[in-house]
Amino acid sequence: MDRVPFGISHLDSVIGGGAPSGSVVLLVGEPGAGAREFMYTSATMNAVARGDRELFELHYGDLHENAALPPEVHYLSFTDDEDNLRREMAYVLDDDLVSEAADRIAVRDFSPEYFQLSPVPREWYLGETTRLQDLGGREERSEVLTALGQYLNAHAAENLVVIDSITDLVAAVSDEMTWNDIAMLIRGLGKAAHRWDGLVLAYASRETLERTELGHLMDAADGTLQFEWESGGSKRARTMVVQEFRGVLSQIERENIVRFETEIHEGGFDISDVRKIR
Numbered sequence: 505m506d507r508v509p510f511g512i513s514h515l516d517s518v519i520g521g522g523a524p525s526g527s528v529v530l531l532v533g534e535p536g537a538g539a540r541e542f543m544y545t546s547a548t549m550n551a552v553a554r555g556d557r558e559l560f561e562l563h564y565g566d567l568h569e570n571a572a573l574p575p576e577v578h579y580l581s582f583t584d585d586e587d588n589l590r591r592e593m594a595y596v597l598d599d600d601l602v603s604e605a606a607d608r609i610a611v612r613d614f615s616p617e618y619f620q621l622s623p624v625p626r627e628w629y630l631g632e633t634t635r636l637q638d639l640g641g642r643e644e645r646s647e648v649l650t651a652l653g654q655y656l657n658a659h660a661a662e663n664l665v666v667i668d669s670i671t672d673l674v675a676a677v678s679d680e681m682t683w684n685d686i687a688m689l690i691r692g693l694g695k696a697a698h699r700w701d702g703l704v705l706a707y708a709s710r711e712t713l714e715r716t717e718l719g720h721l722m723d724a725a726d727g728t729l730q731f732e733w734e735s736g737g738s739k740r741a742r743t744m745v746v747q748e749f750r751g752v753l754s755q756i757e758r759e760n761i762v763r764f765e766t767e768i769h770e771g772g773f774d775i776s777d778v779r780k781i782r
Contacts, residue, residue, distance in 0.1 A: 506525050506570065506571070506572040507519075507520060507521035507522035507523060507524060507525065507568065507570045507571045507572070508522050508523050508524075508525050508527070508571070508572065508573075508574055508664065508702060508703035509521060509522035509549070509550065509553075509567060509568070509571045509573065510522050510523060510542075510546050510703075511545055511546040511547070511548070511549030511550045511553075511564065511772075512542065512545060512546065512549075512772075512773055512774060512775065513563075513564045513565050513771075513774055513775075514774055514775035514776075515764070515774075515775050516568055516571065517565075517568065518756070518759070518761070518775070518778070519752050519755055519756065520568065520570055520755060521567070521568030521569070521570035521571035522568070522571050522703075523703050523726075523727065523749075523751075523752065524726075524750065524751035524752070525572070525701045525702065525703065526697055526698040526699070526700065526701045526702070526726075527697065527703055527704070527726040527727060527749075527750070527751075528690075528693055528694045528697045528704045528706065528724070528725045528726050528727075529703070529704070529705050529706070529725060529726065529727045529728070529729060529749070530670075530706055530708060530721055530722060530725040530727070530728045530729070531543065531705055531706065531707045531708070531728075531729050531731065532708050532709075532710050532713075532718065532721075532722075532728060532729070532730045532731065533707070533708075533709060533710060533730070533731035533732075534710055534711065534731060534732050534733055535709070535711060536733075537731040537732055537733050537742050537743075538731045538742045538744065538766050538768065538773055539707055539709075539729075539731040540592075540668075540707065541596050541768050541772060541773040542705075542729070542731070542744075542773045543666050543668060543705055543707055544592065544593045544596050544597060544772060544773070545596070545597065545771075545772030545773040545774075546664065546666065546705060547577050547579050547593075547605070547609050547664065547666050548593060548597055548601050548602065548605040548609070548772060549563070549564055549601075549605075549772070550573060550574055550577050550664050551577045551604075551605035551608035551609045552601055552604050552605050552608075553567070553573050554573060554575075554608055555604050555605070555607075555608050556604050559600060559601065559604055563598070563601060563770075563771035563772075564771070574662060574663045574664040574702055574703065575662055575663060576610060576659070576663040576664070577605075577608060577609045577610065577663065577664045577666075578609075578610045578611075578612065578655075578659050578660070578663055578664070578665045578666070579609050579610070579611045579612070579665075579666045579668065580611075580612045580614065580652065580655065580665065580666065580667050580668065581611065581612070581613055581614065581615075581668045582614045582615060582618040582648065582668070582669070582672040582673065582676075583615055583618065583672055584613065584615075584668075585611075585613045585615070586611040586613065589611055590602060590606060593605075596768060596772055596773075597770065597771070597772045598770040598771065601771070601772070610659070612655055614648055614651060614652065615630075616630060617647065617648040617651045618648045618672065618676060647680065647681070648673070648676070648681070649673075649681060649685060649686070649689055652667075652689070653689065656693070656696070656704075657696075660696070660697070660700045660702055660704065661699075661700040661701065661702060662700065662701055662702045663700075663702045663703075664702060664703050664704075664705070665702065665703070665704045665705070666704075666705045666706075666707075667704065667705065667706040667707065668707050669706070669707040669708060669709070670686070670690070670706050670707065670708040670721065671707070671708050671709040671712050671713075673686050674686065674708075674712055674713065674717070675712070683717065687717075687720045687721070687724070690706070690720075690721055690724045690725070691720075691724040693706075693724070694724045694725060694726060697726075706721075706725070708721060710730075722747065722748065726749065726750050727746070727747065727748065727749025727750065727752060727753070728746075728747035728748060728749065729744055729745070729746055729747070729749075730744065730745045730747055731743070731744050731766075732744075732745065734765075741765050741766075742765070742766045742767070742768070743763050743764060743765050743766060743779075744763070744764040744766050744775075745762075745763050745764070746761075746764075759778075759780070760780045761778050761779065761780055762779050762780065763778075763779040764777070764778055764779070765777035765778075765779065
């Protein structure tokens with residue numbers, strides 16, 4: 505089975521090249537613990553690998569023999585436009601990586617659909633470059649979940665898709681969009697992704713989800729990576745734990761790995777240490 509590389513060098517090497525193709529992976533994080541940096545690094549490294557192989561190998565190394573690069577990288581945001589996303593990535597990754605990846609990451613900004621039924625003034629989320637047809641009345645624009653589904657149908661097959669974030673959708677729950685709508689969308693996404701044969705990463709902040717809501721999302725996903733802060737003495741460390749994950753967790757358990765200590769450097773998010781059962 506081909507693996508789709510996460511773009512996280514040491515993690516990919518431990519798990520045989522990346523995630524099994526056709527996976528939906530939920531990234532659940534405490535604030536600042538690394539989940540967002542994981543997304544930025546994954547999108548950037550997969551994009552750079554298609555453009556500048558020398559730069560990719562400098563920061564990542566060689567692809568695993570079981571890994572196959574996705575043809576395209578799509579980054580979906582409900583609140584940020586492409587310029588802001590690039591700025592955020594530049595805070596995490598080396599400028600050369602961000603510059604090389606920029607034109608190879610297709611950014612879809614859903615803020616017009618996301619904010620259309622809110623009291624947020626239209627000029628706050630419709631930039632100068634917004635097309636005239638985007639300025640139409642509310643009735644002319646799709647609901648955000650419908651627009652998301654349509655975009656995924658058109659672009660997710662065989663590709664890497666990053667959804668940033670489920671937390672934003674939860675914040676928008678109302679009479680028009682309920683929690684059940686979101687949960688059913690994620691469950692349907694898990695089913696469709698097996699046919700698309702790519703990789704979907706979906707971020708959710710653990711602080712904003714009830715225990716039962718998080719359970720629904722984890723049950724719908726193929727795997728869950730939890731990003732946490734761990735305190736020891738006077739220092740804090742970012743750590744990552746792999747929860748239920750088909751085709752990955754059994755491999756990690758065979759190695760007796762219980763936790764990954766992580767770091768963020770100019771190449772983005774990476775694994776710095778592996779905690780094993782002694």
